[in-house]
Amino acid sequence: MSDASGSASEQNTLILVIEDDVQIRRFLRTTLTSNGYRILETATAADGINKAALHAPDVIILDLGLPDLDGLEVMRRLREWSSTPVIVVSAREQEHDKVAALDAGADDYLTKPFGTSELLARIRVALRHSFHAQGSEEATFEVGDLRVDLARRHVSIQGVEVHLTPLEYKLLTTLVRYAGRVVTHRQLLSEVWGPSYANESHYLRVYMGQLRHKIEADPTRPRYLLTEPGVGYRLKVE
Structure with a gap:
């Protein structure tokens, strides 16, 4: 699976394209x-769902x-039985x-x-996330100077605890x-605060601002905690 797992090559990675535009395909x-x-x-959608299953x-x-x-x-039907990463274009x-x-x-x-x-980068991220979701996720997440030790509940920047x-x-x-991955406002609110807070977007703005001030060198130009305007947030991985 390319650099996502280090145990399989890109030649073994199969990508299904469900797209009716001939030029894009x-x-x-x-x-x-x-x-x-x-x-x-x-x-077509029908053939795409069939190929995904086969x-x-x-x-x-x-x-x-x-x-x-x-x-x-199509997305909803796939998610009824598949956890395969899906990139919408x-x-x-x-x-x-x-x-x-x-x-x-x-x-x-x-x-x-x-x-x-951009396409290739998004595919690499999808593959990496898929590999981690299969149970091989490491106890430590690192990107740039940010390190999150999930086992010890320890967060640091340049080796200094946050x-x-x-x-x-x-x-x-x-x-x-x-x-x-992009995580929507609703999903973050539901997972962090609970389903009853799914529409309380001001909670998210306040806490994201606090988090950026503690993690980012310049909170106004974040390097790690990226905003997807009107949609949600993404933690940068490369």
């Missing part, structure tokens, strides 16, 4: 195969505007479309047009669990 085919990935393609891909790239079924419904760029896709179970969202480097409140720590470790 050609671009994805060229990009992915030239970077060592195996690829399955389909232009071939067990490592990552699914899903367009929302499919001819036979909306991509959000869509021309829909409104915030509510991104939130809807992520809340439906997507791991990431790319707005068309997108570049090769003292967090219980809620700040829970917010950070929730983002660690989904590292590299």
